[in-house]
Amino acid sequence: MRLGFHVVTFDFDGGPAVMGPTLATVAKTAEEAGFDNLSLMDHYFQIGYLGDPESPMPEGYTTLGFLAAHTSTVELQLMVSGVTYRHPGLLAKIIATLDVLSGGRAMLGLGAAWYEEEHRGLGVPFPPLKERFERIEETLQIVRQMWSDNDGPYVGRHYQLERTLCSPQPLRRVPIMLGGMGEQKTLRFVAEYADACNLFAGAGAERLAAKLDVLARHCSDVGRDPSEIRKTVLWNGEPDSSRLVEDLKPYSDLGIDEVHLMHFGRQPVEFVRSLEHVVPAIHAL
Numbered sequence: 001m002r003l004g005f006h007v008v009t010f011d012f013d014g015g016p017a018v019m020g021p022t023l024a025t026v027a028k029t030a031e032e033a034g035f036d037n038l039s040l041m042d043h044y045f046q047i048g049y050l051g052d053p054e055s056p057m058p059e060g061y062t063t064l065g066f067l068a069a070h071t072s073t074v075e076l077q078l079m080v081s082g083v084t085y086r087h088p089g090l091l092a093k094i095i096a097t098l099d100v101l102s103g104g105r106a107m108l109g110l111g112a113a114w115y116e117e118e119h120r121g122l123g124v125p126f127p128p129l130k131e132r133f134e135r136i137e138e139t140l141q142i143v144r145q146m147w148s149d150n151d152g153p154y155v156g157r158h159y160q161l162e163r164t165l166c167s168p169q170p171l172r173r174v175p176i177m178l179g180g181m182g183e184q185k186t187l188r189f190v191a192e193y194a195d196a197c198n199l200f201a202g203a204g205a206e207r208l209a210a211k212l213d214v215l216a217r218h219c220s221d222v223g224r225d226p227s228e229i230r231k232t233v234l235w236n237g238e239p240d241s242s243r244l245v246e247d248l249k250p251y252s253d254l255g256i257d258e259v260h261l262m263h264f265g266r267q268p269v270e271f272v273r274s275l276e277h278v279v280p281a282i283h284a285l
Helices: 015-034 060-068 088-102 116-122 130-146 185-195 205-222 242-252 267-285
Strands: 002-005 037-040 073-079 108-109 176-178 195-202 230-234 256-264
Touching: 002 015, 002 230, 002 242, 002 267, 015 037, 015 267, 037 060, 037 256, 060 073, 060 088, 073 108, 088 130, 108 130, 130 176, 130 185, 176 185, 185 195, 185 205, 195 205, 205 242, 242 267, 256 267
Parallel strands: 002 037, 002 256, 037 073, 108 176, 176 195, 195 230, 230 256
Antiparallel strands: none
């Protein structure tokens, strides 16, 4: 099982002046400990259960570019990019740039977005959910076209691009992850367009097994082998390192390939170091 660290709080002791050095140390420590993936949220205001909106929240892709310069092996992504925040043509360009500058380590996470308060606060349009899912599908089509030899036009309901040029191209076929567990749209889009799904471990192994069955049916409908899709979970709550391997075993038995862990406090470096001794056992699951 692959292991990711999902950074969700930035209110470090010392304030904004230490944010850069702290994140650089977090990234280096996670990489040295054997973590495979490093991710951030895609938000502009902190979300409710982690702090006040006024709590520090750096822009995600700027931060990933900074972390790329301080690492050499970990995969880098936002988990997940809100489809409303960036025009898909620009998003494809941002991800391609991150991939080139990181040496082929970018991943695109994508979701429908939900935090209406930050949309209203910053003047970002927040269309109804149905439209946001329509925009997800068009975004998936656009980024795949931009990361190909086809630089012709794209004409959709919500987006029209005269020339889908992206130079330089990514160094690798950038994996795409879709976040969410919706059976009718999200998991269907995973089967048709994506390389990974991201589910919520807190739903429990039994419910996740049902979701994976739905994903397998969608894969059958489009003629795809479900084993091609990376199955990942976001671990709800801060893990107990003394029983983490045991807790992850039922998910590994389901076929979950990757788990992303979170730390809610102000000591992310210490948190990563507390898990160093279990990383090999997690990889062995």
